[in-house]
Structure formats: structure tokens, C-alpha cells
Amino acid sequence: MKITILNGDLETKKSDFSDYIEELVKQFQVNNHIVDVFHLKKMELSYCHGCWNCWWKNPGLCSTKDDAEIIFKSYINSDFVIFASPLYVGFTSSSLKKISDRLIVLLHPYIEIRNKESHHTKRYKNYPDFGLLIKEEDDTDKEDIQILNDIYDRFAINFHCEKRYLKSVNLNTEKEIVNASCNI
Amino acid sequence: MQVVIFNGSPRRKISNTKLLINSFLLGYKKATDTKVPVYYIASFNKKEEMLNAYKNAKVVIIFFPLYTDMMPGIVKEFFEDISKFKNYERKKIGFVVQSGFPEAYQSIFVEKYLEKLAKRLKLNYVGTVIKGGVEGIKIMPAWMTKELFANFTDLGEYFAKNNEFDDKINRKLRKPYRMSKIKRILFSIFSKTGLTNFYWNGNLKRNKAYEKRYNRPYAQK
Numbered sequence: 001m002k003i004t005i006l007n008g009d010l011e012t013k014k015s016d017f018s019d020y021i022e023e024l025v026k027q028f029q030v031n032n033h034i035v036d037v038f039h040l041k042k043m044e045l046s047y048c049h050g051c052w053n054c055w056w057k058n059p060g061l062c063s064t065k066d067d068a069e070i071i072f073k074s075y076i077n078s079d080f081v082i083f084a085s086p087l088y089v090g091f092t093s094s095s096l097k098k099i100s101d102r103l104i105v106l107l108h109p110y111i112e113i114r115n116k117e118s119h120h121t122k123r124y125k126n127y128p129d130f131g132l133l134i135k136e137e138d139d140t141d142k143e144d145i146q147i148l149n150d151i152y153d154r155f156a157i158n159f160h161c162e163k164r165y166l167k168s169v170n171l172n173t174e175k176e177i178v179n180a181s182c183n184i
Numbered sequence: 185m186q187v188v189i190f191n192g193s194p195r196r197k198i199s200n201t202k203l204l205i206n207s208f209l210l211g212y213k214k215a216t217d218t219k220v221p222v223y224y225i226a227s228f229n230k231k232e233e234m235l236n237a238y239k240n241a242k243v244v245i246i247f248f249p250l251y252t253d254m255m256p257g258i259v260k261e262f263f264e265d266i267s268k269f270k271n272y273e274r275k276k277i278g279f280v281v282q283s284g285f286p287e288a289y290q291s292i293f294v295e296k297y298l299e300k301l302a303k304r305l306k307l308n309y310v311g312t313v314i315k316g317g318v319e320g321i322k323i324m325p326a327w328m329t330k331e332l333f334a335n336f337t338d339l340g341e342y343f344a345k346n347n348e349f350d351d352k353i354n355r356k357l358r359k360p361y362r363m364s365k366i367k368r369i370l371f372s373i374f375s376k377t378g379l380t381n382f383y384w385n386g387n388l389k390r391n392k393a394y395e396k397r398y399n400r401p402y403a404q405k
């Protein structure tokens with residue numbers, strides 16, 4: 001399988017979370033999977049400016065020229081994606097959210113009714129399912145986990161895919177994440 | 185400094201958010217002479233000034249567009265920044281979330297997050313206003329946006345008097361909450377005529393990009 005990991009850790013130096021991701025990558029590779037891993041905070045990545053150039057000027061292309069293009073390519077050509085991030089004030093990091101906003105480039109502007117709601121149609125044939133890998137904060141509670149689950153389920157509807165799991169590095173080994181990701 | 189507004193749209197001065205804030209302030213000014221500063225979260229060169237304004241404000245209102253079912257990444261960054269002031273002072277905070285899709289339902293998940301955020305930061309939460317169907321308001325004829333702007337003006341006037349949102353207006357703005365069956369049927373009929381994509385097709389054609397609308401530039405297989 002081809003797997004894309006978006007690491008939203010805001011710490012650019014050594015951290016437990018990024019060490020975990022490094023080990024996770026090794027475990028995937030041992031099992032013959034191909035992994036692209038991006039530590040977002042270490043890359044040159046802008047935020048989505050909401051210009052709609054990707055929808056009505058150069059369809060499918062983001063006009064902000066930075067490191068995002070390799071992420072778009074990796075994402076849309078993957079079999080599975082992992083959104084990985086420690087929680088900050090109850091949600092995944094701003095780095096991860098900024099690139100998630102820009103993934104809109106992968107959708108088509110046309111609107112359809114899905115789930116009895118308005119949503120955008122597909123631009124590509126297939127969209128990868130994803131898993132959400134978090135590190136809990138000291139005060140993370142059930143309500144926070146529910147909010148995360150709900151919002152990433154919504155993301156899945158918008159991005160024509162399914163959320164396969166929400167798991168935490170506090171409770172799961174790297175091996176368990178590999179199994180959960182490949183068991184699709 | 186009493187009330188401070190933050191505009192969380194990445195589009196800043198050309199945002200739909202700005203139009204809604206303008207209407208809100210129009211109403212606000214009817215009730216009081218107090219000036220309300222507006223900061224653009226996307227103006228990163230003013231970050232320090234912005235965080236100071238947040239720190240000193242008694243009442244904070246954050247307006248933002250819904251971005252992939254949540255606040256935009258830059259607004260998340262702002263939340264991370266202000267979380268440093270956790271025990272700073274007990275202040276009031278309210279939010280206005282507006283979205284492209286018409287249903288308010290699309291924004292109720294971020295609303296839950298916002299309520300929890302206020303609790304986490306020990307702020308006094310005054311609620312979240314939700315309004316769908318906002319994309320395109322800039323090009324709509326005045327008769328189509330008249331009611332929307334009037335509602336935001338009333339919302340602003342009420343806020344100036346009570347330091348909270350008017351529940352009645354908020355309920356009105358949250359319509360439609362979901363797509364009714366009739367609307368869904370009408371939508372599928374109109375979609376066959378191309379009417380539902382009128383906004384996108386108009387812009388695609390204007391940019392001579394209509395023929396390229398199905399491009400898949402990032403596909404490798």
C-alpha cells in the first residue's frame with residue numbers, strides 16, 4: 001500500500017510525537033508499504049487564501065506556489081492517509097488544519113446532494129480513506145474525542161472517503177496503528 | 185477597550201465576513217458611540233497588536249467562514265495563540281460562523297468545539313451565530329441580500345445593548361437548518377438544467393477555464 005502521513009506536530013525539534021511517527025514509518029516499511037511522511041511545520045506551507053483560482057481559473061491547480069504540491073500529489077495517489085497531530089486546545093494543530101483547508105483543490109466546485117446535504121462533487125476518481133492519530137492533552141476528555149470524531153467524519157463526507165479510526169499515541173503502539181491502517 | 189471584533193477570513197478586506205461585520209457594526213453604532221476595533225486574523229504583521237487587543241478586551245467576537253467543516257487554519261492558530269492567556273481574565277466571547285452551503289447544520293459541529301474552547305480558556309461564552317449560504321453575496325443583487333444584512337444590523341444593535349446575541353435573530357439566521365425533501369427534489373431537477381452550478385460556470389467561463397473544469401493535474405495513475 002501507499003500511505004501518506006501528515007504530521008502536524010508544531011514542535012520542530014525532537015519530540016515524543018515525532019519519534020513515534022518515525023517509528024511508525026519504519027514499521028510500515030518493514031511490512032513493505034510505501035510511505036510519504038510530511039512534517040508540516042518544517043515545510044514551506046502557506047494557508048488557503050480562499051481565492052478559488054483552483055476552481056475557476058486553473059481548475060485543479062493551487063496557485064500558491066510552495067511545498068504543498070507534493071502533498072496534494074501524495075494525498076490523491078495514496079491508498080491511505082494518516083492525519084497525525086498532538087492536540088492543541090482540543091483539536092489537531094493549525095499546521096494540519098491549514099493544509100487540510102488547501103485539500104479543497106482536490107474537489108470539484110459543482111454541488112450535489114449527498115447524505116441529504118449539499119456537498120461538492122469529485123474531481124478525482126478515488127479518494128483515500130484516512131485514520132486520525134492524536135496525542136491527547138492533559139485535559140482531553142470524552143467530549144473532546146466526540147468533537148474530533150464528529151468533525152473528521154464530516155471531513156470524510158466532504159472528501160468522498162471514510163474515517164477508519166481515531167487512535168491516540170498514548171494508548172496504541174505503532175504496530176497497532178499499522179494494523180488498523182492496513183486492515184481495509 | 186470594551187468590544188473587539190476579529191475577522192477570521194483569509195480573504196480579509198474582500199471577504200464575505202467583512203460585509204457581515206459591516207452590517208453588524210451599523211446596528212451597533214445605532215445603540216452606542218463606542219468604537220469597535222476590527223482586526224484581521226490573517227494580518228500576521230499585526231499579530232502582537234492583535235493579541236494585545238484580545239488581552240485587553242472585555243468582550244470578544246470572532247467572525248469566520250466555515251473551512252472544511254471547521255474554522256480556517258489561521259483561526260486555529262489564533263486559538264493556539266490566545267490559549268496562552270488561559271487564566272488572564274474572565275471575558276465574554278462569542279462567534280459568528282458563516283458558510284457556503286446553505287444549511288446551518290453544516291456548522292453545528294464547529295459550534296460544539298467553540299463552546300468547549302470557551303470553557304477550556306475559562307471565558308464567558310455568549311454563543312455562536314450561524315449563517316449558511318453566504319458565498320456569492322457580493323455579486324447578488326441588493327434585493328437578495330437585504331434581509332441578511334438587516335438581520336446582522338439588528339444583531340449588532342441588540343449586542344450593543346445587551347452584550348450578547350439576540351436568540352430570536354440567531355434562530356432566524358439558522359434557516360434552513362437542513363435541506364427539506366422538497367428542496368432536495370428541486371435541487372436535483374435544477375441540477376439537470378445547470379442552474380445549481382450557475383455561479384461556478386459563470387466564473388469558469390469568464391476565466392476561459394470552462395473546458396478545463398474536469399482537469400486532474402495531480403493524478404499519477
Ligand SMILES: Cc1cc2nc3c(=O)[nH]c(=O)nc-3n(C[C@H](O)[C@H](O)[C@H](O)COP(=O)(O)O)c2cc1C
Nearest residue numbers: 050193199200201249250251252253283284285319
Ligand atoms: C478552503 C475552503 C473550505 C471551505 N469549506 C466549506 C465547508 O466545509 N462548508 C461550507 O459550507 N462552506 C465552505 N467553504 C465556503 C466558505 O465558507 C464561504 O465561501 C464563505 O462565505 C467565505 O467567506 P469569506 O469571504 O469571508 O472568506 C469553504 C471555502 C474554502 C475556500
